[in-house]
Amino acid sequence: xxxxxxxxxxxxxxxxxxxxxxxxxxxxxxxxxxxxxxxxxxxxxxxxxxxxxxxxxxxxxxxxxxxxxxxxxxxxxxxxxxxxxxxxxxxxxxxxxxxxxxxxxxxxxxxxxxxxxxxxxxxxxxxxxxxxxxxxxxxxxxxxxxxxxxxxxxxxxxxxxxxxxxxxxxxxxxxxxxxxxxxxxxxxxxxxxxxxxxxxxxxxxxxxxxxxxxxxxxxxxxxxxxxxxxxxxxxxxxxxxxxxxxxxxxxxxxxxxxxxxxxxxxxxxxxxxxxxxxxxxxxxxxxxxxxxxxxxxxxxxxxxxxxxxxxxxxxxxxxxxxxxxxxxxxxxxxxxxxxxxxxxxxxxxxxxxxxxxxxxxxxxxxxxxxxxxxxxxxxxxxxxxxxxxxxxxxxxxxxxxxxxxxxxxxxxxxxxxxxxxxxxxxxxxxxxxxxxxxxxxxxxxxxxxxxxxxxxxxxxxxxxxxxx
Amino acid sequence: xxxxxxxxxxxxxxxxxxxxxxxxxxxxxxxxxxxxxxxxxxxxxxxxxxxxxxxxxxxxxxxxxxxxxxxxxxxxxxxxxxxxxxxxxxxxxxxxxxxxxxxxxxxxxxxxxxxxxxxxxxxxxxxxxxxxxxxxxxxxxxxxxxxxxxxxxxxxxxxxxxxxxxxxxxxxxxxxxxxxxxxxxxxxxxxxxxxxxxxxxxxxxxxxxxxxxxxxxxxxxxxxxxxxxxxxxxxxxxxxxxxxxxxxxxxxxxxxxxxxxxxxxxxxxxxxxxxxxxxxxxxxxxxxxxxxxxxxxxxxxxxxxxxxxxxxxxxxxxxxxxxxxxxxxxxxxxxxxxxxxxxxxxxxxxxxxxxxxxxxxxxxxxxxxxxxxxxxxxxxxxxxxxxxxxxxxxxxxxxxxxxxxxxxxxxxxxxxxxxxxxxxxxxxxxxxxxxxxxxxxxxxxxxxxxxxxxxxxxxxxxxxxxxx
Numbered sequence: 001x002x003x004x005x006x007x008x009x010x011x012x013x014x015x016x017x018x019x020x021x022x023x024x025x026x027x028x029x030x031x032x033x034x035x036x037x038x039x040x041x042x043x044x045x046x047x048x049x050x051x052x053x054x055x056x057x058x059x060x061x062x063x064x065x066x067x068x069x070x071x072x073x074x075x076x077x078x079x080x081x082x083x084x085x086x087x088x089x090x091x092x093x094x095x096x097x098x099x100x101x102x103x104x105x106x107x108x109x110x111x112x113x114x115x116x117x118x119x120x121x122x123x124x125x126x127x128x129x130x131x132x133x134x135x136x137x138x139x140x141x142x143x144x145x146x147x148x149x150x151x152x153x154x155x156x157x158x159x160x161x162x163x164x165x166x167x168x169x170x171x172x173x174x175x176x177x178x179x180x181x182x183x184x185x186x187x188x189x190x191x192x193x194x195x196x197x198x199x200x201x202x203x204x205x206x207x208x209x210x211x212x213x214x215x216x217x218x219x220x221x222x223x224x225x226x227x228x229x230x231x232x233x234x235x236x237x238x239x240x241x242x243x244x245x246x247x248x249x250x251x252x253x254x255x256x257x258x259x260x261x262x263x264x265x266x267x268x269x270x271x272x273x274x275x276x277x278x279x280x281x282x283x284x285x286x287x288x289x290x291x292x293x294x295x296x297x298x299x300x301x302x303x304x305x306x307x308x309x310x311x312x313x314x315x316x317x318x319x320x321x322x323x324x325x326x327x328x329x330x331x332x333x334x335x336x337x338x339x340x341x342x343x344x345x346x347x348x349x350x351x352x353x354x355x356x357x358x359x360x361x362x363x364x365x366x367x368x369x370x371x372x373x374x375x376x377x378x379x380x381x382x383x384x385x386x387x388x389x390x391x392x393x394x395x396x397x398x399x400x401x402x403x404x405x406x407x408x409x410x411x412x413x414x415x416x417x418x419x420x421x422x423x424x425x426x427x428x429x430x431x432x433x434x435x436x437x438x439x440x441x442x443x444x445x446x447x448x449x450x451x452x453x454x455x456x457x458x459x460x461x462x463x464x465x466x467x468x
Numbered sequence: 469x470x471x472x473x474x475x476x477x478x479x480x481x482x483x484x485x486x487x488x489x490x491x492x493x494x495x496x497x498x499x500x501x502x503x504x505x506x507x508x509x510x511x512x513x514x515x516x517x518x519x520x521x522x523x524x525x526x527x528x529x530x531x532x533x534x535x536x537x538x539x540x541x542x543x544x545x546x547x548x549x550x551x552x553x554x555x556x557x558x559x560x561x562x563x564x565x566x567x568x569x570x571x572x573x574x575x576x577x578x579x580x581x582x583x584x585x586x587x588x589x590x591x592x593x594x595x596x597x598x599x600x601x602x603x604x605x606x607x608x609x610x611x612x613x614x615x616x617x618x619x620x621x622x623x624x625x626x627x628x629x630x631x632x633x634x635x636x637x638x639x640x641x642x643x644x645x646x647x648x649x650x651x652x653x654x655x656x657x658x659x660x661x662x663x664x665x666x667x668x669x670x671x672x673x674x675x676x677x678x679x680x681x682x683x684x685x686x687x688x689x690x691x692x693x694x695x696x697x698x699x700x701x702x703x704x705x706x707x708x709x710x711x712x713x714x715x716x717x718x719x720x721x722x723x724x725x726x727x728x729x730x731x732x733x734x735x736x737x738x739x740x741x742x743x744x745x746x747x748x749x750x751x752x753x754x755x756x757x758x759x760x761x762x763x764x765x766x767x768x769x770x771x772x773x774x775x776x777x778x779x780x781x782x783x784x785x786x787x788x789x790x791x792x793x794x795x796x797x798x799x800x801x802x803x804x805x806x807x808x809x810x811x812x813x814x815x816x817x818x819x820x821x822x823x824x825x826x827x828x829x830x831x832x833x834x835x836x837x838x839x840x841x842x843x844x845x846x847x848x849x850x851x852x853x854x855x856x857x858x859x860x861x862x863x864x865x866x867x868x869x870x871x872x873x874x875x876x877x878x879x880x881x882x883x884x885x886x887x888x889x890x891x892x893x894x895x896x897x898x899x900x901x902x903x904x905x906x907x908x909x910x911x912x913x914x915x916x917x918x919x920x921x922x923x924x925x926x927x928x929x930x931x932x933x934x935x936x
Binding site: 203210211218220223225229232233237275280281285306307317320356358410 | 764
């Protein structure tokens with residue numbers, strides 16, 4: 001391993017600077033969802049570009065999109081070495097309900113070793129970790145061991161509506177060997193973690209048409225199929241009694257975890273009953289025979305997100321409704337092909353549709369699971385960097401949901417990605433009293449500083465990642 | 469049988485009078501649902517009271533309710549003889565869409581042996597049949613063989629909101645031995661019919677509660693039960709694959725029809741494929757092994773009238789919703805106790821509720837099926853009257869839906885009822901171009917005239933109905 005005493009020392013001696021750097025940025029209320037803050041959003045972008053120039057990036061500027069701008073920065077002084085693109089975002093969530101904040105959301109305050117402010121960890125704090133790590137290299141060695149590009153988005157909290165388009169129009173500018181994203185939490189404090197898989201998503205709408213108009217449930221009840229009952233029967237047949245999805249072929253490409261991977265999961269500090277309490281359900285529920293974490297990270301799901309049909313008002317209206325419908329989504333795991341799953345579900349639903357109604361299925365929105373092998377050189381480099389900073393090797397975890405920009409980089413640029421965030425599960429992102437635990441912040445700065453050395457050096461099992 | 473030549477002759481010689489009588493009443497647009505017609509509704513009531521006095525009732529007046537008034541009339545000149553209460557209504561449905569009417573709805577016109585006007589058959593025409601039958605008795609014989617009371621409602625088309633209350637407050641005024649209602653259709657032209665059963669109704673709302681708030685279907689999909697999927701599984705388990713309701717004990721009190729009753733049904737002119745086409749469904753559907761008419765008249769049903777849960781808007785929202793719910797109603801057949809059915813359904817739903825959610829069931833609205841035995845003296849009298857008027861014995865049919873006033877008379881006054889209407893299924897009640905086929909109108913007048921003789925005389929199997 002490279003000698004990193006110089007980086008360690010710099011990071012430790014400049015903790016106060018790092019906190020001040022973050023404090024200044026957090027004071028700009030860059031709420032992307034609220035047009036009243038439009039000028040602040042732009043001010044936060046310009047502040048970032050100015051700071052990135054100040055710490056030594058050779059280029060840093062605000063670039064326009066159809067919505068809020070992105071900030072682009074670069075330092076490309078390591079020819080022949082890999083290039084990493086650091087993604088983050090400078091926009092923040094709204095702050096309502098304001099009265100639940102202990103201190104004002106845009107007046108950062110440190111209490112009990114935690115920094116409280118909107119955006120503290122999501123994601124300004126984690127971007128600042130990268131700035132300080134960059135600065136550490138430049139100040140101690142005059143150069144970085146890899147080339148770096150920074151792409152700091154301003155619309156992540158509103159679903160990145162212009163990000164696909166921006167990335168597609170700037171392929172050359174963004175060309176790199178690996179994307180590094182620090183916008184995810186670790187599994188728990190004292191459990192450093194790398195996210196190596198993000199589930200994919202496909203969706204459908206099922207439409208069940210019965211009689212041409214609502215019918216009197218007295219006059220005709222017993223003579224015609226009820227579209228709601230027909231839809232319920234379809235939904236009930238999607239899974240068997242063990243929670244296993246009953247669609248033939250659905251699991252064909254799903255990899256079973258190895259005993260080693262299962263043991264890793266079972267060793268994580270996870271309390272099923274506490275989780276059930278937290279979510280307000282009598283007990284957790286899912287596919288029999290799998291740990292809840294495995295079900296959330298490594299098993300596909302099929303969930304109904306909305307259903308409608310007939311009369312929803314007060315009192316009663318005794319009809320057999322003309323139609324019913326629902327929205328259905330599946331979370332996909334690595335190797336599942338969204339197009340194939342879409343077809344399988346559609347065929348199955350039509351095959352089990354009762355004869356007294358007409359059923360059609362529309363499919364929408366589709367993206368595969370995204371996975372970085374734990375054996376990818378960039379993942380191994382990230383693991384070494386994290387172990388060095390936090391004192392123990394990170395566990396690898398999955399992410400049940402999708403992350404918009406991760407999908408973009410995969411879909412548009414086909415790049416390997418490292419998801420290396422250091423937030424904690426109780427950081428209250430998107431809620432009042434968002435905080436960043438300072439030990440995670442400082443550990444994160446070191447992690448990112450070590451990361452570039454590790455990425456440049458490669459390890460005993462092979463070279464670093466191949467350049468483009 | 470009594471000699472009825474006098475009545476027959478009177479009815480046939482006064483067809484034009486009957487048509488003119490109906491025409492005058494139909495010209496008053498007594499639309500109860502539209503407050504713009506409030507004065508017309510009252511005018512129609514006063515017209516009725518005046519006409520009832522004119523034809524010889526000893527009392528006829530407009531009585532107030534909290535809504536539109538009712539018209540009450542009586543002729544009680546047959547002491548010691550049974551008393552019948554004739555129910556009808558003088559209010560009519562709205563006429564929209566007006567442009568689909570061939571002739572104006574309140575300007576009655578005869579075309580092809582049919583009288584076209586709003587209210588022609590529903591129900592002014594069928595009330596006028598009773599007026600003319602009453603008049604025939606009084607004019608030919610100077611008296612009636614039974615005592616008659618008339619109760620002509622003004623709010624039937626808006627659900628009779630004040631009828632229960634009116635009847636309960638006027639028990640003495642309305643005291644009688646049998647209620648006669650002419651507000652139902654026969655099965656088909658040339659198939660004279662008596663309705664001898666009306667199904668009952670009970671209802672529930674099922675509420676399924678999952679997590680305390682909507683959860684991210686990516687982050688938590690696989691770990692918690694989805695309330696919509698849980699509700700679908702409950703609904704799917706309410707019936708087996710043959711359409712039989714799977715709730716234990718549900719059919720305990722349901723009487724199977726006799727082979728004779730089944731044969732009667734199978735001999736009715738009923739075209740399943742034509743019915744399916746008419747309602748716009750690929751095929752009829754219901755409990756296996758039963759004729760559709762038996763399913764609609766003599767078998768209980770369980771139908772979902774409305775369902776909701778999660779996101780119902782455009783596009784997708786990837787949630788596991790906090791809750792889902794639905795409205796459920798059962799149509800009951802004779803002998804089923806609404807309270808027992810309510811309890812059975814509730815217990816069954818709670819027993820099959822998945823463990824990962826909380827389920828509760830509210831029950832609402834409850835009324836038993838109402839049945840008049842085909843062997844009841846009043847039913848037998850009605851059958852003889854109808855056979856004499858239409859040339860063939862009536863079939864007995866059921867009515868799948870509820871009829872508000874029928875429920876009132878059963879619930880409040882506990883009276884036997886005769887449902888003896890002569891409309892046709894294609895009369896377009898509630899739709900543009902409502903009509904009354906004149907042969908049915910004229911046959912109906914004779915039927916009602918013969919009815920009082922038959923009711924007074926009784927038949928070979930026993931006396932008439934016992935007086936109160």
